[in-house]
Amino acid sequence: MSSVDILIPNYNYGRYLRACADSVLSQDIDDLRLLIIDNASTDGSVDVAREIATRDPRVELRLRRENLGPHSSFNEGIDWARSDYFLLLFADDFLVPGALRRAAAIMDREPDVAFTYGRDVAIRGNEPIPDINRQPVHVPYRLHQGRAFIKQFCRLGVFQIPGPSIVIRTSVQKRVGYYRTELPHSDDYDVWLRLALHGSIAELDCIQAGIRSHDANRSSELRARQIMHILHTAEAAECFFTHEGKDMPDSTYLRRLARRGIAERAYWSAVSHIQRREPGAMELLKLAFRLRPRTAILPPLGYLLRRPDTVRRFRALIGASNIVDVKMA
Known part of the structure; x- marks a missing residue:
């Protein structure tokens, strides 16, 4: 099985950080690294991050003394990544069990795939992460050619993709490069379009991640x-x-x-x-x-x-x- 690097950027999401990190560290992937970058939080996030790192050697921390903005964290994570696959996961979201193994299995099988994504489950506010029915490792998936993926976005004027479910081939992310600071609220759309220039996209027919909706998040x-x-x-x-x-x-x-x-x-x-x-x-x-x-x-x-x-x-x-x-x- 291939290796996976996960970046969790965090700013004042200490109340969600532990659950997010646990959803990563409990994945059935042998070769896994987790980087938590805290952007000078003031809510106790640093203590939570240190506790997580203390109990699991796969966790690395970058604890900033000043807030450099989210793009700095995203792009530092891209520089840090060295595994086969890469995932950016916001601290208020989470992965469902087996998500990384399913994504990696498809990308191992399909070397042209630039990234994978699946469905999501939504939770509100401070609700606990719900129990998700166990899903098989090998699930049905649909391949979208890069141009067709871009054209579908153009036809709809929107992406209907859960961001936390996206697992990217690291070599492709390195070629695509950084998140653009001039796009503070649609930088992800731009990156997904650029990724689609470098391969096909696999859409998994299963739940891969959870998205938490609350007053503080930008979405x-x-x-x-x-x-x-x-x-x-x-x-x-x-x-x-x-x-x-x-x-x-x-x-x-x-x-x-x-x-x-x-x-x-x-x-x-x-x-x-x-x-x-x-x-x-x-x-x-x-x-x-x-x-x-x-x-x-x-x-x-x-x-x-x-x-x-x-x-x-x-x-x-x-x-x-x-x-x-x-x-x-």
Whole structure:
């Protein structure tokens, strides 16, 4: 079995750090290293990190005296990684049992795969990590060619991938390089697009990780103001096609497709806001009309058909009572 390096960047998530680290250290991988980088936390995280490292020699610590920002931690982890595979796991998230072995088994079998991902389980606030039914080592998976993966993002204007489930081939991560500091909220989208230039992507048909939703994490903050998330997505797409993506044979077409997908996503987000009587709908519509003026005349119905959650979208359109379930991502 191959080796895996895991980075846990942390800032004031001491209340979640132990559970996150335990979910890594309990994985059935013989050759595993864990690096915890603390960014000058003030909540007792350092004591938790030291306790974790004391009881397990596979754990390394980098305890900063000043906060250098999250990108510094991400990129230091990339420099540190030397194993076959690499995972960035935020301190408030967790892995499910067997996740690393399943991902490694597929990448061992499929040398062209740049990274793998699976499904996630969601928990809220300070809820404990739930019991996950044991899953087999060898699970069904689907291979996406890199260009098709990029095109699907462009068509939808969003990634529907649980970040904590992504295990990357380290050699590919090294070629792709660092997280970009100019993308503070969509740096992951940019990296995933760049990774897809270097191989295929394996989508595992199983739960691989858990995502904790709470008031302090940045994804919750962005979801609370949907237009900001969409604008950050647009920034990531433009950055990608300005740099590495510009050398793709059909980059001009894909760039236009991404603008269209983001505009149509903004349009249906606005519709969702109107149905729920939430503020921000007009801002979303203005963004949609600016990126794709024809949406002011013709509702982009085709976008709904491209989304994997089509049925819920149509329920929203016809006035389904459970509107919370159909909130546009």
